Amino acid sequence: MLLHKGQKLLFIGDSITDCDRAKPAGEGLFGALGKGYVSIVDAMLQAVYPELGIRVVNQGISGNNVVDLQTRWQEDVLDHNPDWLSIMIGTNDVWRQYDTPFIKEWHVYADKYETTLRSLVERTKPKVGNLVLMTPFYLESNEQDAMRRTMDEYGAIVKKIAQETGTLFIDTQAAFNVVLKELYAATLAWDRVHPTQTGHVVLARAFLNKVGFEWNRS
Amino acid sequence: MLLHKGQKLLFIGDSITDCDRAKPAGEGLFGALGKGYVSIVDAMLQAVYPELGIRVVNQGISGNNVVDLQTRWQEDVLDHNPDWLSIMIGTNDVWRQYDTPFIKEWHVYADKYETTLRSLVERTKPKVGNLVLMTPFYLESNEQDAMRRTMDEYGAIVKKIAQETGTLFIDTQAAFNVVLKELYAATLAWDRVHPTQTGHVVLARAFLNKVGFEWNRS
Amino acid sequence: MLLHKGQKLLFIGDSITDCDRAKPAGEGLFGALGKGYVSIVDAMLQAVYPELGIRVVNQGISGNNVVDLQTRWQEDVLDHNPDWLSIMIGTNDVWRQYDTPFIKEWHVYADKYETTLRSLVERTKPKVGNLVLMTPFYLESNEQDAMRRTMDEYGAIVKKIAQETGTLFIDTQAAFNVVLKELYAATLAWDRVHPTQTGHVVLARAFLNKVGFEWNRS
Amino acid sequence: MLLHKGQKLLFIGDSITDCDRAKPAGEGLFGALGKGYVSIVDAMLQAVYPELGIRVVNQGISGNNVVDLQTRWQEDVLDHNPDWLSIMIGTNDVWRQYDTPFIKEWHVYADKYETTLRSLVERTKPKVGNLVLMTPFYLESNEQDAMRRTMDEYGAIVKKIAQETGTLFIDTQAAFNVVLKELYAATLAWDRVHPTQTGHVVLARAFLNKVGFEWNRS
Amino acid sequence: MLLHKGQKLLFIGDSITDCDRAKPAGEGLFGALGKGYVSIVDAMLQAVYPELGIRVVNQGISGNNVVDLQTRWQEDVLDHNPDWLSIMIGTNDVWRQYDTPFIKEWHVYADKYETTLRSLVERTKPKVGNLVLMTPFYLESNEQDAMRRTMDEYGAIVKKIAQETGTLFIDTQAAFNVVLKELYAATLAWDRVHPTQTGHVVLARAFLNKVGFEWNRS
Amino acid sequence: MLLHKGQKLLFIGDSITDCDRAKPAGEGLFGALGKGYVSIVDAMLQAVYPELGIRVVNQGISGNNVVDLQTRWQEDVLDHNPDWLSIMIGTNDVWRQYDTPFIKEWHVYADKYETTLRSLVERTKPKVGNLVLMTPFYLESNEQDAMRRTMDEYGAIVKKIAQETGTLFIDTQAAFNVVLKELYAATLAWDRVHPTQTGHVVLARAFLNKVGFEWNRS
Amino acid sequence: MLLHKGQKLLFIGDSITDCDRAKPAGEGLFGALGKGYVSIVDAMLQAVYPELGIRVVNQGISGNNVVDLQTRWQEDVLDHNPDWLSIMIGTNDVWRQYDTPFIKEWHVYADKYETTLRSLVERTKPKVGNLVLMTPFYLESNEQDAMRRTMDEYGAIVKKIAQETGTLFIDTQAAFNVVLKELYAATLAWDRVHPTQTGHVVLARAFLNKVGFEWNRS
Amino acid sequence: MLLHKGQKLLFIGDSITDCDRAKPAGEGLFGALGKGYVSIVDAMLQAVYPELGIRVVNQGISGNNVVDLQTRWQEDVLDHNPDWLSIMIGTNDVWRQYDTPFIKEWHVYADKYETTLRSLVERTKPKVGNLVLMTPFYLESNEQDAMRRTMDEYGAIVKKIAQETGTLFIDTQAAFNVVLKELYAATLAWDRVHPTQTGHVVLARAFLNKVGFEWNRS
Numbered sequence A, B, C, D, E, F, G, H: 001m002l003l004h005k006g007q008k009l010l011f012i013g014d015s016i017t018d019c020d021r022a023k024p025a026g027e028g029l030f031g032a033l034g035k036g037y038v039s040i041v042d043a044m045l046q047a048v049y050p051e052l053g054i055r056v057v058n059q060g061i062s063g064n065n066v067v068d069l070q071t072r073w074q075e076d077v078l079d080h081n082p083d084w085l086s087i088m089i090g091t092n093d094v095w096r097q098y099d100t101p102f103i104k105e106w107h108v109y110a111d112k113y114e115t116t117l118r119s120l121v122e123r124t125k126p127k128v129g130n131l132v133l134m135t136p137f138y139l140e141s142n143e144q145d146a147m148r149r150t151m152d153e154y155g156a157i158v159k160k161i162a163q164e165t166g167t168l169f170i171d172t173q174a175a176f177n178v179v180l181k182e183l184y185a186a187t188l189a190w191d192r193v194h195p196t197q198t199g200h201v202v203l204a205r206a207f208l209n210k211v212g213f214e215w216n217r218s
Helices: A037-048 A066-071 A091-099 A110-124 A146-165 A172-180 A197-210 B037-048 B066-071 B091-099 B110-124 B146-165 B172-180 B197-210 C037-048 C066-071 C091-099 C110-124 C146-165 C172-180 C197-210 D037-048 D066-071 D091-099 D110-124 D146-165 D172-180 D197-210 E037-048 E066-071 E091-099 E110-124 E146-165 E172-180 E197-210 F037-048 F066-071 F091-099 F110-124 F146-165 F172-180 F197-210 G037-048 G066-071 G091-099 G110-124 G146-165 G172-180 G197-210 H037-048 H066-071 H091-099 H110-124 H146-165 H172-180 H197-210
Strands: A008-013 A055-058 A084-088 A130-134 A168-170 B008-013 B055-058 B084-088 B130-134 B168-170 C008-013 C055-058 C084-088 C130-134 C168-170 D008-013 D055-058 D084-088 D130-134 D168-170 E008-013 E055-058 E084-088 E130-134 E168-170 F008-013 F055-058 F084-088 F130-134 F168-170 G008-013 G055-058 G084-088 G130-134 G168-170 H008-013 H055-058 H084-088 H130-134 H168-170
Touching: A008 A037, A037 A055, A037 A197, A037 G197, A066 A110, A084 A110, A091 A146, A110 A130, A110 A146, A130 A146, A130 A197, A146 A168, A146 A172, A168 A197, A172 A197, A197 G037, B008 B037, B037 B055, B037 B197, B037 C197, B066 B110, B084 B110, B091 B146, B110 B130, B110 B146, B130 B146, B130 B197, B146 B168, B146 B172, B168 B197, B172 B197, B197 C037, C008 C037, C037 C055, C037 C197, C066 C110, C084 C110, C091 C146, C110 C130, C110 C146, C130 C146, C130 C197, C146 C168, C146 C172, C168 C197, C172 C197, D008 D037, D037 D055, D037 D197, D037 E197, D066 D110, D084 D110, D091 D146, D110 D130, D110 D146, D130 D146, D130 D197, D146 D168, D146 D172, D168 D197, D172 D197, D197 E037, E008 E037, E037 E055, E037 E197, E066 E110, E084 E110, E091 E146, E110 E130, E110 E146, E130 E146, E130 E197, E146 E168, E146 E172, E168 E197, E172 E197, F008 F037, F037 F055, F037 F197, F037 H197, F066 F110, F084 F110, F091 F146, F110 F130, F110 F146, F130 F146, F130 F197, F146 F168, F146 F172, F168 F197, F172 F197, F197 H037, G008 G037, G037 G055, G037 G197, G066 G110, G084 G110, G091 G146, G110 G130, G110 G146, G130 G146, G130 G197, G146 G168, G146 G172, G168 G197, G172 G197, H008 H037, H037 H055, H037 H197, H066 H110, H084 H110, H091 H146, H110 H130, H110 H146, H130 H146, H130 H197, H146 H168, H146 H172, H168 H197, H172 H197
Parallel strands: A008 A055, A008 A084, A084 A130, A130 A168, B008 B055, B008 B084, B084 B130, B130 B168, C008 C055, C008 C084, C084 C130, C130 C168, D008 D055, D008 D084, D084 D130, D130 D168, E008 E055, E008 E084, E084 E130, E130 E168, F008 F055, F008 F084, F084 F130, F130 F168, G008 G055, G008 G084, G084 G130, G130 G168, H008 H055, H008 H084, H084 H130, H130 H168
Antiparallel strands: none
């Protein structure tokens, strides 16, 4: 596995990362990591690699878009000195364009999204050894759906930045698409955005697979 | 307008009708009619035709399907002796097939839906002068979406029963489709089922138009 | 209709406008526009003219009088750069004279009311293209009632300012009087001030009629 | 004073009597008598005539009309074996005709009111030594107001029954009218029905004056 | 009566005055005057002398002793410009000596009490036309009880200051003693300090008698 | 010590025994024994004699008088088959005579108290090996106080019954009197009835001393 | 994998199974499966084998011991007609012997545990195709700890019954022991009984491994 | 006894001292001393030596380690000018090493613990006449348990500092060990850290014995 003994792994993002985590710490006992994929990743790491002592920190905040991340980047990411950083952002950047279309101040369009995310990655690269970029996703199987198309566009931006900067890349939409072939979207998320436990397992598996997690390790 | 002085108009249905109405009364002051289309219909009738004294009663119950309506039909519909009865049911009959696909006891399939709804209409027709059948709807603009297709099928059943029994018929899906051409579904309902105030106005307008409400009456 | 594509329409006032709106934003999903006439106006605009993308903002605050509005005018009105501004104020200016007659600091008498409201209108006129002045109202059918007489006097001041400044004018008291001929005041408001849903529909209709809303548009 | 040592004085009525009393006891410490005129009457009796040991019991229930009283008369009045009984009922009998005019099952019209109240008095007379009949009231100074006129009609019925049966009679409307000459109704009750502390003092004084309470006793 | 048209009457003190009043205003509708003697005094004044428009303000704060009053005197008394000021303080000054005897910082001994109270009166006299000094009290009939003796001593100080400064004086302990001859202290206050409604009526009567309130006025 | 290995010790009484115990069990973890003397007795027994495994059960219920105990004696005492039973009752029997003197149904006078308590003891004696009778008490140092005199009278009844039936007897009033010589009653209980932690320690010590608890055991 | 398309898998047990599941259903959306290993098993099955449509039901109830299971076996297990049944019970049977040692009615000793569990298995075997027996566990690494020894004894009983009846067997204690070699017990459970998310992943992995779950399936 | 008339005794520590005390005062009525050993010590002192007027203050704060104490030492200890100071700290310093082993910032290792505690004692010695050092403890009977071994190590540090500085020393672990021979740890604390009432009595007894409390004093 790519993670080594004693490393710190920090996740940042929006409500899908947050999931009611403890604030501001984002780590500790009693559900401090929230109820989502971050907590499942942590539990898998502790259960299967207890000897590694991987330290997982959750710095997701509900409602955040990429500009919000930029605002708190120094304090909530860099000051933590993580060895690994995983970023999943973009849901709200896109969603606001569709659920409150007339409040344009709340939208983050593709160019702004791209330049902001790229600047965060470039600023962080020299200081954090391992970066993971996860695409945002939309639990809608119809690829012609307007919001799905936009979300795919943002996903492509994430992919481009990952390739340019040589960071690990996770296509969460692709991971969900496998399940969406079998299950209707409402099974995974009533609002097509906030996943059930099943959806969070999809995210956690995608992450763990990317970092070489050995599922059958005993 | 088709409603006459002193008539009682009863609405029955699921959560879209219920909208946190007072239980069991379903009428009275202080929001007893709930926060949805029933309350808007009532307010429009009182504001524009105050001299008619139309009495509106809301008997919607969240989560109900057509079989649940059948169970409480005598007490919650017939015992009220309404002059008008409006039925909008089917959301949960269909939704459970998509959000909890493995719990089949919670599904009401098309044939059961049709026979149950028809029997309710036929049982009621001799006792209630005026019936209105409203289709269920799904706030998804993609007509090829699996759940939308099923919902359209249930809507066609409602239409067939309305034609067979000669009752007023309202195609709520058609009413929403006009708006869905312009606004993305998430604007009208995060879960594509429970409408915002805008969605409830669409429903209220469709109902009022059907009963000959004169909007410009002064 | 007088409102055009992409315009922003801001409402300001007291508890009748506020109705539990989201603060401070006053717009967004999940009932951010409150439960009163502002929300109905918005829902009607979205439902009937979805292609226009009218943006509605609610800046009402419970308990406010015209002097309170003046205090927050820059931040809560001008900084929003609305295309349309609708003002309905005066209830508390008058009510405090009648429900707490001995606490005179809480009263805003007619001359103060007039000069303050006029100055707000004149200050705003050059910056906001379209102004609507709605009178305050009192849900008491007896025109000789002391508080009703005072409220009518304040309504006349609003009318005078509207005429002087050439702004749109809505006589809400007149709109209610039509209903009060048929329904006793307690049906519309237990305290004769805070309307039921029916009362809010009366207000919304008066506003929409004034801006040329086409009710029968399909 | 007409009340003698060791007597029990029971009040029955609607929300104006109830005022959040302890249920079911209606007596005891810690505000068991509620926050209205019953508690003030009790406190005055204990403070000025502590040696008499008058026992006051409150059996008011919010929302009750005269038919509701009839239903619980045996248990809530007769079974208590009071020496004095004071009845004030009628608010809801009338109010429902005005605030929910279309729900006629909730109305108690004058003839029903009269026959029910008279039967209660006649049934009770042989068992309870001292009866007091208090009129219902409406805190509206305009005597031509529709609901005020109806309330006055019900007050006249109370007076007629008091005269026929030779019971003490208290015209609460007359007591309030003295104050309403000076203070606007909203000062005494926002909804013109549920009095402020001032209104409850008006009621308590009217009662105490009728039973010969000596205010200046030292 | 000594109070004249349009005068403002301010009460200051501890929890017995406070009684859950609205803060900071201490006046207005909806129980703003609290649930104790201040509210009863106000209600009596409005009910019996509605034409005078006496304005009552409650500035009691639970737990206060005379030093606490001194700290907030400018803001909570003088800045209100009352025509009448009624002071009742001393309960906590004494009580802490008995319920937390080892925490001496919480005690206010007699000399400190006397000099502080006198300085407040002398500072206020030139600015407020009418002062009323009410003694603190202890609902214990045994005059040899240690805390009762101390409370009587503080009452005597109040009396001395009243005589020296020529202000109205109310011996609340004497007023209670009349009732305590008939009723055991626990009937008036479980903790011998915070009165029931009966106890608050004793206080209100003592105050109203002192200012020449005409109980039989009609 | 008189208690032997494996014995069950049951306490019954009123609110002073209850102290928010778990209901109905009255034993277990997490504060199931309440916050009063029962819990302190239990903790002392477990801490000092852990090898004995004494099982303590709390069956106190707030507000109970001796007649209430009689009603639930079979279920709450005898069915538990205790080896030891400690009874402390009488507070409410006396208190109601003083705090609600006019509600005589709530009083239990001395003769009724004596016959009821004696019958309980006689009924229990053959079945429970060890009985302890604790007097009720009143935290008032003035022996001439009316309620104190009555409480002493009830205490004397308890003593008489203990002597007649040969059960262990604890004079709780005497135990408190030692402390009351030094501390004013309000330090031990604001209402002179419900003790602070200090008061509960007085009760626990009196009990433990009576059963031969060795405080210095190591 | 051993589970086949459309099968129903029911889990029964105590608080470790329950984890705040929806009651009584134990299945559905919105966290109906609780927050523990059952929910993780379900999410893994849906995420990795979405086409199988495995239906998971949680019938755990906090505090249950094996006798409690017996009481509700017909209704909560057999009436569900599961294809798979997984039983994990024994924690409370053992724990009560250690945390409330004197309340022997709350203990279930080894012989009673064994006969009851065996009878449940034998009664169920003919009706449910696939049974899984999971041992109870105790998160204490010291094998000489008294409660750990007892828990191991109960685990051995489970193993014996599994062997006798030919059902699948999961040694959860063994699964935890691997982790306990690396992590101190308090990391997995403050009270050594209720696991953190990491502990529930250990349980879920043990279950899934036993039924042939293919972790690397894509 | 070592404590003298009028002395102030201050306790400082973590959650075991805190036990929901009043903040910030840490003394007064109504449970201000919390629910733990501090409150029991206080109650014993008041009950058995009421004439001494010992003043007990609780300054424990949940979650504190020795570094946290250092931060607030001036304000929470020295500014109180106690005559006696009792310190019990170390639980969290050790526990975090075991329950969140990867978050090393939360650990206080032995050297840091020793130097910090010693500096606090040396700084305080000249100002506070009487110091008591209580060891931290861990309710685990297995002396080879890793966390128990560490806790014993910290206890030894406390002992060393006490000997060096000549302060009173209490070995709380030794006091608990006596009980742990008879009772399984879960009886005293589910999490082996926060004691039940029995555990707090063990602590209180150890303290009182050390200061020469005479249990049999009458």
